[in-house]
Amino acid sequence: MVTAGAARVLTLLATIVRVVCSIIAGLIVIHAVFVLFEANPANLLVEFTAGVRDTFGWFTKNLFAPSDPKIAEAINDGLAALIWVVVGSLVSKLLVRAAPASKAKA
DSSP: OHHHHHHHHHHHHHHHHHHHHHHHHHHHHHHHHHHHTTOOTTSHHHHHHHHHHHHHSGGGTTSSOOSSHHHHHHHHHHHHHHHHHHHHHHHHHHHHHHSOOOOOOO
């Protein structure tokens, strides 16, 4: 049945979107923790999370500027992570709603 296959594909796609957005958000939060606790910026893991933050969280960079730069970075990172989770959830729900309803056999 074509509609059942399409529903499965859209449901799978929704799951992938939700997981990818959650992973991006998680890496951005880890970067915020590294900044707060003054992790070594030359460390490979810290560099990786900073790259993820710069690539996927650029839209909140320097959005808020409290006097403490560590707090500023944590707030801006947290906001970027929150946006990724919310957008991922919304897109996922839209994909599930777009999936054709399966017809019950009588």
